[in-house]
Amino acid sequence: MGEKDLGLQTVFVDDRATSRRLRRARLVVLDGPDEGKTFDLGKSRVTVGRARVNDVTLADGSISSTHFELIADESGVVLKDLGSTNGTLLGGCRVREVVLAPGASFRAGNTTLMLEPGDEVVEIPLSSDEHFGGVLGRSVAMREIFAVLGKVAPSDLTCLIQGDTGTGKERIARAIHERSRRKGKPYVVLDCSSIPRDLMESYVFGHEKGAFTGAVSQRQGAFEQADGGTLFLDEIGELDVNLQPKLLRVLENREFKRVGGSKTVRTDCRVIAATNRGLRDMVNDGTFREDLYFRLSIVNVELPRLSSRRDDVILLADHFLREVTASNPELGELRLSADAIEALVGYPWPGNVRELKNVMVRAGNLAAGPSIVPADLHLHGYSVSSAASREEAASREVTSAGERGEGSEVDLDVAFKEAKQEVIERFELAYLSELIEAHDGNISRASRAAGITRYHLRELLKKYELK
Numbered sequence: 001m002g003e004k005d006l007g008l009q010t011v012f013v014d015d016r017a018t019s020r021r022l023r024r025a026r027l028v029v030l031d032g033p034d035e036g037k038t039f040d041l042g043k044s045r046v047t048v049g050r051a052r053v054n055d056v057t058l059a060d061g062s063i064s065s066t067h068f069e070l071i072a073d074e075s076g077v078v079l080k081d082l083g084s085t086n087g088t089l090l091g092g093c094r095v096r097e098v099v100l101a102p103g104a105s106f107r108a109g110n111t112t113l114m115l116e117p118g119d120e121v122v123e124i125p126l127s128s129d130e131h132f133g134g135v136l137g138r139s140v141a142m143r144e145i146f147a148v149l150g151k152v153a154p155s156d157l158t159c160l161i162q163g164d165t166g167t168g169k170e171r172i173a174r175a176i177h178e179r180s181r182r183k184g185k186p187y188v189v190l191d192c193s194s195i196p197r198d199l200m201e202s203y204v205f206g207h208e209k210g211a212f213t214g215a216v217s218q219r220q221g222a223f224e225q226a227d228g229g230t231l232f233l234d235e236i237g238e239l240d241v242n243l244q245p246k247l248l249r250v251l252e253n254r255e256f257k258r259v260g261g262s263k264t265v266r267t268d269c270r271v272i273a274a275t276n277r278g279l280r281d282m283v284n285d286g287t288f289r290e291d292l293y294f295r296l297s298i299v300n301v302e303l304p305r306l307s308s309r310r311d312d313v314i315l316l317a318d319h320f321l322r323e324v325t326a327s328n329p330e331l332g333e334l335r336l337s338a339d340a341i342e343a344l345v346g347y348p349w350p351g352n353v354r355e356l357k358n359v360m361v362r363a364g365n366l367a368a369g370p371s372i373v374p375a376d377l378h379l380h381g382y383s384v385s386s387a388a389s390r391e392e393a394a395s396r397e398v399t400s401a402g403e404r405g406e407g408s409e410v411d412l413d414v415a416f417k418e419a420k421q422e423v424i425e426r427f428e429l430a431y432l433s434e435l436i437e438a439h440d441g442n443i444s445r446a447s448r449a450a451g452i453t454r455y456h457l458r459e460l461l462k463k464y465e466l467k
Helices: 140-152 169-178 197-205 244-253 279-285 290-296 310-327 338-346 352-366 385-403 416-438 443-450 454-463
Strands: 003-005 010-012 019-031 038-041 045-049 068-073 076-081 088-090 093-095 097-100 105-108 111-125 159-162 187-191 230-234 255-257 264-266 270-275 299-302
Touching: 019 068, 038 111, 076 088, 076 093, 111 140, 140 169, 140 299, 159 169, 169 187, 169 230, 169 270, 197 244, 244 255, 244 290, 279 290, 310 338, 310 352, 338 454, 416 443, 416 454, 443 454
Parallel strands: 159 270, 159 299, 187 230, 230 270
Antiparallel strands: 003 010, 010 019, 019 038, 019 111, 045 068, 068 076, 076 097, 088 093, 088 105, 105 111, 255 264
């Protein structure tokens, strides 16, 4: 199994790796109020700031509540400013995001820090599966999450799932429930963003008859409905700040009173919360209770944006196409053309997995033939001119070959688009076979010679079953 040493970390690069190895680093304070202190960093993502909600808390008053974060990935250790007031400076220049060289020092507020590599290596497990329940992913980031969830799901630990809209937070929550001992019990979803503020307490804890105008009968709240099972509090960041102390109490004591009631009700349910808002920032702003944040984030799962997990795009796209054909058998087998693959991998996906699913459902149902091409994708505001020009060039090559008498036999019973695609696929198979042989199977050299990405080349080789 291959690996590469990046100074501050060592990351396995084999796709079949069952772990990634991070060299444990230390954050050293060179000057400032915390001068001389060191902080051991054994996680792949660490936040630093003045507030207690960070992994590393500094006493410098000129540092923002959550100032910067350090992220260990395949490129090295990334220093990312989190919108701090006074900025993060490297070499006297204010930076937003930069890969740190080993031993480099940088400044936040009135504090100078240095990231120092340690001797100990931390093994971070990766799941061998490319799915967790209904959630798919073969990227290192997702397989690391799957490995954590595989241990967490059977327990009753409270989980906080954070991530942008469309990253799959609700699917993760449901998958945790399906892997837990509560699988056969209720799974209740409460969307805190869709409930009127004056009715929020009733929806969460229930109410007694006559508790308020319109309360014509007793009503069970979400905690009672989920008794024995799992309660998923979606968009927890929208929860009214006045209701947060009551939620904290029920999380700690598992008991509450309905609105207008005097009887104490006990509940036995697991709580999973999710949000697309920055709860750390809300804690700093005073709009979310710090103690509630810590109580919810016993297990904290941060889902990455789809744009940062390119290895998962085609896996997901193929999955969504299979769902389309399963529900519409008359469409036959659908497949992605090479140019469509390149367009999908290159697109930034602002709407994340949800946007990708919508794109594939639309393309699968409306494509003119079994092969999905860039024009079928309708990627908003994204130019697929390079893909289109390659397809046009291939088409010209096919036409030229016909004029030269090469492969001039055609089947007029086959539609033009399908016939052209067959010729293009024969060309791709021949080209790839010779390309990979010429470079002795070395993917990196072959992709550079062909002018395409390593990921694109791997997908093409899988498509034609070439090794």
